[in-house]
Amino acid sequence: MxxxxxxxxxxxxxxxxxxxxxxxxxxxKVKNMYKNGEIILGADDFVDSDINFICNILED
Structure with missing residues (x-):
């Protein structure tokens, strides 16, 4: 495997x-709000996902 x-x-x-x-x-202002935790993005802010193959780690 x-x-x-x-x-x-x-x-x-x-x-x-x-x-x-x-x-x-x-x-x-917005950068500081984000940095200070006043803006926290979560599941409701989800817009996209991507899955990419990186490499084979181990082969038989």
């Missing part, structure tokens, strides 16, 4: 609206 290695990638996505004077300031 052989052993195969795969990589599973899930994509989570959410739209966030913030008030700000400009785009850069808005970006920094």
């Amino acid at each position: 052989k052993i195969f290695e795969f990589e599973i990638t899930e994509t989570l996505q959410r739209k966030i609206s913030v008030e700000s004077y400009n785009e850069q300031e808005a970006f920094e």
Whole structure:
């Protein structure tokens, strides 16, 4: 029997609206909110998944 290695990638996505004077300031606000755990993506934010073959680890 052989052993195969795969990589599973899930994509989570959410739209966030913030008030700000400009785009850069808005970006920094959202980045800090995410970094500080104020925005936590979960199962409800799932949009896609992908499974890719990586390699054979062991062959008989």
